[in-house]
Amino acid sequence: MIGRRWWLGLALALVMLSLATYVMHFLIFEDLHHILIFAIGDLAFVFIEVLLVTLIIHELLQRRERLLKMGKLNMVIGAFYSEVGLAMMRMVDGMQCEPELICRDIKVRKDWNHEDFAQAMAQLRQRKGVVKVEPSGLMAMREHLSQRRDFLLRLMENPNLLEHERFTELLLAVFHLTDELAARGRFDELPGTDLAHLGGDVQRAYAQLVVEWIQYLEYLQRSYPYLFSLAIRENPLDATASPVVT
Secondary structure, three states: OHHHHHHHHHHHHHHHHHHHHHHHHHHHHOOHHHHHHHHHHHHHHHHHHHHHHHHHHHHHHHHHHHHHHHHHHHHHHHHHHHHHHHHHHHHHHHHHOOOOOOOOEOOOOOOOOHHHHHHHHHHHHOOOOOOOOOHHHHHHHHHHHHOOHHHHHHHHOOHHHHHOHHHHHHHHHHHHHHHHHHOOOOHHHOOHHHHHHHHHHHHHHHHHHHHHHHHHHHHHHHHOHHHHHHHHHOOOOEOOOOOOOO
């Protein structure tokens, strides 16, 4: 309320100063015709000024601000995958794939363009099903997530996350999985129905993990080629990936 009164007082003071200046101009030069010509001309230009400042310049500044925020957010996403995401993807891959099947079949190359990344994300979104979890894999995942719970909480406190709805949904899915795993004791004593329920929670997080990972790789390719080179050599979706440069 006090802030609104201050703005109202400032606006009234500026209008009064403008009127006082016009009155002073008339008292000195006694030329009302000249005053009206410039006043109406200035008033006509106000609409163009609103167009230039509010709609065009303001939009350009907002777009630049959004790009800066997305750059900072992608740094957060990179930290998330380094600390949590990549290991989770490898754990899930080991649980849901039979030895004779190749589930890691997304081989990202340096020469990929936007269409290649979009096709890979569409392919990953189409994969359905429930992860077939086993007690040992769930135990390892619970330990991995519980040790990084504070890190995940700090990520949720980042205000830049509001600009990235998909990543926020991913964090919520990971948090839910963390709580589900922490709420249980021995996984080898769970009934099949509960294991299937946990498999659905794992699948929910995994489905978002892999899509967001491809999106993040596209950002690295465009902005940080040297980070992109290491990321594709460690790509958990590529069965032939190796950090060793050959």
